[in-house]
Amino acid sequence: MGTDAHIRFCSRCGDLEELSPRRVCASCGMGVLLAAERGEEPPSPGSAFLVCTSDMRVSAVSEAAEMFLGREAEVLGEPLMTLVNGDEIARVTACGPPSATLVTLQKPLHHLRKGLAAVRNQ
């Protein structure tokens, strides 16, 4: 998993990048480059996803997912299942390094409304 994959994705904007020595995304400068598990597609740019540690706490949140779940600072470190339920998860794969779980989200409307309201209130 991870280091020998050819395509990596940004943990923030989801942009894809060919394997390079870089650790930080050249597009947005706000995410680190992670590789999806071998044989798995990385998330598409602009998609909503979370990265979780082995204890299933959120260690990264994409910009798109932030729109549904709230600001990055409020989401980081939270248990995944306090933020989403099973129906909202589209796909779960492995990614890294460091080894982590990539959770791609669907876009249920009630979360979208909640996220937008939170953003408006900031």
Next chain:
Amino acid sequence: MSGIRTNAAAELLGVSPNTLRSWERRFDYPKPRRTTGGHRQYELIELEALRRALLETHNISSAIQVARQRGEGPSSPSRLMDAFDQFDEGAADRVLEESLAVRSVDRTVEEVLLPAIELAEGREGREAEWELACRWATGWLHAARRVVPAASRAEGVLLFDSSDRLDHESLQVQALELAIRRAGFRSLLLSSDLAPERVARAMRAVEPSAFVFCGGHATLDVLGRLVYTVRQVGSAAPVFEYRDAMPVTGNHSIPSLGLVPTEAAERLKAFVDTRHLEHPGAEHPGAVVALSSESVRLPA
């Protein structure tokens, strides 16, 4: 203190200079100090901490949080400046106490205290923080001077200080005196604008083996008068300058002790020891090399 310029810092982290600046705006980290020309200079310890943290985390804000915590290990100039900015003298004390656990007094002065003062200087709207920084640093240097063991060498050094009361050069001068004392010399620090008769009394008491002009604000008139007074009293001890204290840019025959306190103290030691070897019978070996007031070539 040496720092790392933006392009080199960005390369070390594998990001663009713009990304580095955007992190500074958004997270206030890594926090560079500014040179007098306004260029950013990053600390290697912060960059290293961030580089490692980026490999261990999945997003930038977590990496910066981790690096910040680690950056608080060995104390740094930016931590000391943060303490000044919060008017927290206790925090400033703690930063230097932590530094003393891993560095000598000399290195603490040169790698933490003086760079922090340089960081804090000249910031628009931060004059109160700057004044606190200068007063606190002055107190710290005085306290450090008081616990220096008694002089182990016979030679004395008389320093003439032309700095303003509260400025970076003033602290450099105090740091120099501390380094000279820690090198075993006796020392006396006097203002360069003292009346000649008072300087003469001090000279008779100290019998200096060397004189040092420092502080950076003296005029040629003042320095010329001091050299004249020194020679009138009958001392042939050499005169040095520290941190380009001579107010001339061209050639002059006042040898420099360099820009850093410990470097200056080492040069003084080397000079005195060399003279002692060449003239073992001299009571004040440093006084063997004469430097007359005429040898200070004034610009036309």
